Amino acid sequence: MxxxxxxxxxxxxxxxxxxxxxxxxxxxxxxxxxxxxxxxxxxxxxxxxxxxxxxxxxxxxxxxxxxREPLQHLTGVAAFRHVELAVGPGVFVPRPETELLAGWAIEQARSLVGRVAGEEPAGVSGPPVVVDLCTGSGAIARAVADEVPTARVYAVELDEGAHRWAERNLDGTGVELRHGDMADAFDDLVGTVDVVVCNPPYIPLEAWESVAQEARDHDPHLALFSGDDGLVAMRVLERRAALLLRSGGVVGAEHADVQGDSAPEVFTATGRWSEVRDHPDLAGRARFVTARLAR
Structure with missing residues (x-):
């Protein structure tokens, strides 16, 4: 040196x-x-x-x-699993802990590769179908498409600025990206999806002061805050996933480390889900919830 x-x-x-x-x-x-x-x-x-x-x-x-400008805004890129994403002002910078949720979605999709009619799940064949709600930069959708190339991957983003970044990151990947609200996205896929994955906003409005300056001042607030308890978007996700998934399909969603009990409760309270469980990140903190549609 x-x-x-x-x-x-x-x-x-x-x-x-x-x-x-x-x-x-x-x-x-x-x-x-x-x-x-x-x-x-x-x-x-x-x-x-x-x-x-x-x-x-x-x-x-x-x-x-x-x-306190984000490091990734200064370099213009963010590494996520095995891919590199373009990021900058107007899009949520993907965090390392979200790679665990993406890894779960990838494992679920891989387990369905090569299925044929007559195998489990009964009556289902063809490539795995994965939907990424609140895709942001397109990080999870891009990772799934990269690591499970036979999957049919769909993504949706509401924020216009973030959607432009997702367009850039998902161009040429085969992912079908749409601009819209996860609350009513993919009516054409109702009852056919194998995996729904989502990194929704989950910070309570009252927690404004506790948010890292990089996120608070530079990430889109639409990607951060979700009502008084931080679970408004999680409830929307629960309802939409229940419609999109086929019988036995699975959903996974990231949440705040203090929501290790309350986020799973969003799913258990409706009676629509089985195998509801929470997963820790590498530091042992509660990080994402998964569930299987019981119908």
Missing amino acids: SSAVRQSLNEATATLRDAGVASPDFDAAELLAFVLDTRRALLLISAPQPTPAQLEQYADLVARRAR
């Missing part, structure tokens, strides 16, 4: 730490790798000597990150 690279990294890390950024070392390195058009892991090994123009660009990006 050159002395200029080391000094730039040290100064940037200190700046970000003083600004309260949660991961100053990581973010400083990611931004420098972006400026130098290399990978973060290679900074210590083969990073080129930065030019004066690159150092100026880096200083500007670090200052913007210190003002």
Whole structure:
């Protein structure tokens, strides 16, 4: 590592730490790798000597990150499972914990690949059908299409700005993207869907002050807040999934870590679902609920 690279990294890390950024070392390195058009892991090994123009660009990006602009907005990309998504102002930046929900949806879809009539589920054949409600950047839909290429994947997004990002990320993937409200989306698929997956808004309005500045100031509020208890969208999802799914189909939805009891209750209270269970994230916090349609 050159002395200029080391000094730039040290100064940037200190700046970000003083600004309260949660991961100053990581973010400083990611931004420098972006400026130098290399990978973060290679900074210590083969990073080129930065030019004066690159150092100026880096200083500007670090200052913007210190003002709590999301790292992904500055680099323009977000990694999600095995794909890279274009992100920026106007779309919710996909979080690492959502990869677990996407992984669950992928496993469910994979289990149905190659089914034929006469096998379980009775009377159902053809490729798995997956619907991603509240798709945002298209992260989950893109991951499913990438890892289960034979699946028929559909996605819907209400926010116009986010929908434009989803169009960009899902172009050429085979995912059918629609612009609309999950509450009445996909009437043409009623009773035929195998997997419904959703990362809905789930933050209570009263929790405004507790939301990370990056999300509160830069993510679309439509993707964050969901009524007084944070479960308004979850109730809409429960009703829509019950209509879209075939008998025995499954639904999975992310929720806040404090909703490990209340989110599953949305499903158990209706009597329409079996196998309702909650799943932790890698830190052991309650993260997403899954259920199977009982009819």
